Amino acid sequence: MKSWLTTTDHKRIGLLYFFTAFAFFLIGGIEALVIRAQLAQPNGHLVTAETYNQLFTMHGTTMVFLALMPLSASFFNYIVPLQIGARDVAFPRLNAFSYWVFLLGGLFLNASWLVGPLFHAGTLNVAPDGGWFGYANLTERQFSPGPNIDFWLLGLQILGISSLAAGFNFIVTILNLRAPGMRMMRVPAFTWMTLVTQFLVITAFPVITVGLAFLMFDRFFGAHFYVHEAGATPILWQHLFWLFGHPEVYILILPAMGIVSDVLPTFARKPLFGYTVVVYSGVLIGFMGWGVWSHHMFSVGLGPIADSVFSATTMLIAVPTGVKIFNWIATLWGGDIRGTTALHFAVGFIAMFIIGGLSGVTHASPPTDLQQTDTYYVVAHIHYVLFGGTIMGLFAGIYYWWPKMTGRLLSETLGKWHFWLQFVGMNLAFFPMHFIGLLGMPRRVYTYSPELGVSDLNLLSTIGAFLIALSIFVFLVNLLRTRTHGQRAGNDPWGGATLEWSIASPPPVYNFSVIPTVANRLPRWKTEHHEPMRDPPATPPAPIHVPGGSWWPMLAAFGLPILALAPLTHTLWLALVGAAVLLAGIYLWAFEPFEV
Amino acid sequence: MNEHSQNEHSHPTADVYLRVAAVLVILTVLEVGVFYVPVFHPVLVPVLLVLSGAKFTLVVMFYMHLKADSRVFTFLFGAPLLLAAVVMVALLFLLLGALTLRGAAGAG
Amino acid sequence: MTHAASAAAHHTSLGLDSRKMAFWAFIGSECLLFTSLISTYLVYKGKSVVGPYPHEILNIPFTSVSTFDLLMSSLMMVLALAAVQRGDMRWGKIWLFSTALLGLVFLGGQVIEFTEFVHKGLTLQTNLFGCTFFVLTGTHGAHVSVGVLWLLTLWVRALQGKLTQANAMTVEITGLYWHFVDVVWIVIFTVVYLIQ
The missing domain is CATH 1.10.287 (Helix Hairpins)
Structure with missing residues (x-):
């Protein structure tokens, strides 16, 4: 137990990220099921309008910040050091700090479901209710007097610190800890996409930090950053939010693209088609992702120039994305394909992401976007991208790397059940939403009338949602069963080309008994140009120094939620305690003897 | 050393x-x-x-x-700095435009 | 063998110090933080519906002295680094402490400035100028405070004899932070104080 609490081992932190994020994924999923149950029939009355607002806000916030980002982070942690031939990340204790901040931030946000009585709210739940985008000036104290928005903005500030710390850590790890011979253009595609993602994190998160800080000053100290009467414009929030929010979309999808770019070659037994182009289009997506944010704001009325510019950039960004899709298809073409569950999910990713991408291009055009804004059409789009895309990609990664992480293979039979249930479920849940939206049903409204003519489609969507839940249940059964019944994986169950497959599953604490020297992009494969590398010996020829654990990252992390409690409860001494804890943690951390 | x-x-x-x-x-x-x-x-x-x-x-x-x-440091600093400059220009264009329009509408 | 293994552990693919690299990435990230703040200041410039307005209240001679003070602290910082790098810890300590002291003087100046503004009726709640001014310069001041704390920590470590020539990289990284804070002030001084 102590060794897990103080761990600085990237593999253990990766597992902690996985299980924590998966728990939040289940919570976010339950929120979605309640929403769908409410909308199964017209004039539903399962939950009140207030609770419904909290459900969709927390569903979005949880899935983006507490499920998808940290599930990707679990692979960054576990897989990236293995893929580049490193013994750990560059800053192991900072890595532990990122995890603890994430966990505490997630608990802080979700505590809002249960602490209503403490705030004399009259209900149990005082969860955030302003949407995951929290548009000003709805979030001002005047319109949202309760603690709901406070939980949201303080929770997101905490989580931002976790992401930023991890961002710096992984950039340095990937640039500076590569094994000898692993030049940048030999780095596996997943690690490349991780690098691009981290650059987006460290540049996008400061912007939302500032936007949230303004909101904090408005709500707690009576400032007027988003107050119309004081001459301010609430549109400022929209710009700051989407300046962060659109790169955030790529933060969510690029890791999944990286996973798929590693899974497809393994199961087609062919090198990734056009590796360089896949890498460069990933980098290009990262850059262009910064130039499209205002397409979320066409309905604001930005004027013809801004509309045209952002419409054009949005259509342009489809080009590098399309390039990647063709590369993936070409990787499969003529390959010696093995239809594993991981491959099913990877191919499912491509198919679903194409649908999401196509509906995305439709709202790149302002006139059509004005029809679609705030309707279920947009909900359909983001779920094809983030569920059909990111979640499918992440599951491809789970089935692919779970044997590496635990030493046991997940059941392929249950895996196929999981895939087909999820695939059918998600299309049933989200495809009708295109029509529901175009027929005029607005999003974020807790019920609808039968006259709208979307009752059957909504029922279909709800059935799909519960099918997805069933598929996740099958996955959980698979996980549990694998603990005891799973087939032993050995070093390399798939015949993978990259370094993580050259060592034991799960890897020893030092990863590589001897740091490998890399001579090409597919070190473990025999190609017409080279022989496969020799795997490192099972026992290290020389003793290997492994850094010990540390309590101080966790202590420092505890300072942040305490600091956040101060404005929430209007208690000054809590701020002092929080700052003291944070400072104590940092000083003990800085002066602790710790040899990396 | x-x-x-x-x-x-x-x-x-x-x-x-x-x-x-x-x-x-x-x-x-x-x-x-x-x-x-x-x-x-x-x-x-x-x-x-x-x-x-x-x-x-x-x-x-x-x-x-x-x-x-090292040029790596130049990139780590320069790329975000350049991005920041572009973002600032874009924000000024977008928001000052919007606020000016609002002011004109208010005056009219 | 153990020695060789630990040398291998310190191998880096770019031959650069990892902490320094992380710090440059951090500074890059900070660029976007301050850009968002400065952009907001500029967007809301002249949009306050009540006074006091910038030209009525900003004290250029006073702030020029503060700016000069911060520039000099940057000079002290590089001199501290040069001293530590050549192993001259006596001057290293003196310059480190001077840097921190000039940082404290700057913070003192900011406290005086803020107090005076509040007396003249400008608070965070007064108008958009108050909001954007106090949050922008306050964020910068918070960065200076962290820097002062950091510098004083290094100074105490040097007094204890725990900061030596071998830790020159630590001093260099502290310097990167300190100069970045100075550079941000160069921009703020121009954009907020001089271009009214």
């Missing part, structure tokens, strides 16, 4: 540091000077931007050693 010997070669001497400081002081005096001289008022903004840009560059190049240091 190894990194120490590298630093001695790539870092400027105290003499260079002092000369840069002298230039920085002169530039600051100029900045405050043009602020008070009425002749410069029509071109105040561009002159001030150039002067502060020069100070910014001097500190980054010499005090933060970017001139002689």
Whole structure:
């Protein structure tokens, strides 16, 4: 137990990220099921309008910040050091700090479901209710007097610190800890996409930090950053939010693209088609992702120039994305394909992401976007991208790397059940939403009338949602069963080309008994140009120094939620305690003897 | 120890540091000077931007050693800085446009 | 063998110090933080519906002295680094402490400035100028405070004899932070104080 609490081992932190994020994924999923149950029939009355607002806000916030980002982070942690031939990340204790901040931030946000009585709210739940985008000036104290928005903005500030710390850590790890011979253009595609993602994190998160800080000053100290009467414009929030929010979309999808770019070659037994182009289009997506944010704001009325510019950039960004899709298809073409569950999910990713991408291009055009804004059409789009895309990609990664992480293979039979249930479920849940939206049903409204003519489609969507839940249940059964019944994986169950497959599953604490020297992009494969590398010996020829654990990252992390409690409860001494804890943690951390 | 010997070669001497400081002081005096001289008022903004840009560059190049240091550091700093500059221009264009329109509509 | 293994552990693919690299990435990230703040200041410039307005209240001579003070602290910082790098810890300590002291003087100046503004009726709640001014310069001041704390920590470590020539990289990284804070002030001084 102590060794897990103080761990600085990237593999253990990766597992902690996985299980924590998966728990939040289940919570976010339950929120979605309640929403769908409410909308199964017209004039539903399962939950009140207030609770419904909290459900969709927390569903979005949880899935983006507490499920998808940290599930990707679990692979960054576990897989990236293995893929580049490193013994750990560059800053192991900072890595532990990122995890603890994430966990505490997630608990802080979700505590809002249960602490209503403490705030004399009259209900149990005082969860955030302003949407995951929290548009000003709805979030001002005047319109949202309760603690709901406070939980949201303080929770997101905490989580931002976790992401930023991890961002710096992984950039340095990937640039500076590569094994000898692993030049940048030999780095596996997943690690490349991780690098691009981290650059987006460290540049996008400061912007939302500032936007949230303004909101904090408005709500707690009576400032007027988003107050119309004081001459301010609430549109400022929209710009700051989407300046962060659109790169955030790529933060969510690029890791999944990286996973798929590693899974497809393994199961087609062919090198990734056009590796360089896949890498460069990933980098290009990262850059262009910064130039499209205002397409979320066409309905604001930005004027013809801004509309045209952002419409054009949005259509342009489809080009590098399309390039990647063709590369993936070409990787499969003529390959010696093995239809594993991981491959099913990877191919499912491509198919679903194409649908999401196509509906995305439709709202790149302002006139059509004005029809679609705030309707279920947009909900359909983001779920094809983030569920059909990111979640499918992440599951491809789970089935692919779970044997590496635990030493046991997940059941392929249950895996196929999981895939087909999820695939059918998600299309049933989200495809009708295109029509529901175009027929005029607005999003974020807790019920609808039968006259709208979307009752059957909504029922279909709800059935799909519960099918997805069933598929996740099958996955959980698979996980549990694998603990005891799973087939032993050995070093390399798939015949993978990259370094993580050259060592034991799960890897020893030092990863590589001897740091490998890399001579090409597919070190473990025999190609017409080279022989496969020799795997490192099972026992290290020389003793290997492994850094010990540390309590101080966790202590420092505890300072942040305490600091956040101060404005929430209007208690000054809590701020002092929080700052003291944070400072104590940092000083003990800085002066602790710790040899990396 | 190894990194120490590298630093001695790539870092400027105290003499260079002092000369840069002298230039920085002169530039600051100029900045405050043009602020008070009425002749410069029509071109105040561009002159001030150039002067502060020069100070910014001097500190980054010499005090933060970017001139002689690895290009990786230049990229890690320069790319976000460039992005930041573009974002600022875009935000000013988008938001000042919006606020001006609102002001005009209010006046009308 | 153990020695060789630990040398291998310190191998880096770019031959650069990892902490320094992380710090440059951090500074890059900070660029976007301050850009968002400065952009907001500029967007809301002249949009306050009540006074006091910038030209009525900003004290250029006073702030010029503060700016000069911060520039000099940057000079002290590089001199501290040069001293530590050549192993001259006596001057290293003196320059480190001077840097921190000039940082404290700057913070003192900011406290005086803020107090005076509040007396003249400008608070965070007064108008948009108050909001954007106090949050922008306050964020910068918070960065200076962290820097002062950091510098004083290094100074105490040097007094204890725990900061030596071998830790030159630590001093260099502290310097990167300190100069960046200075550079941000160069921009703020121009954009907020001089371009009214």
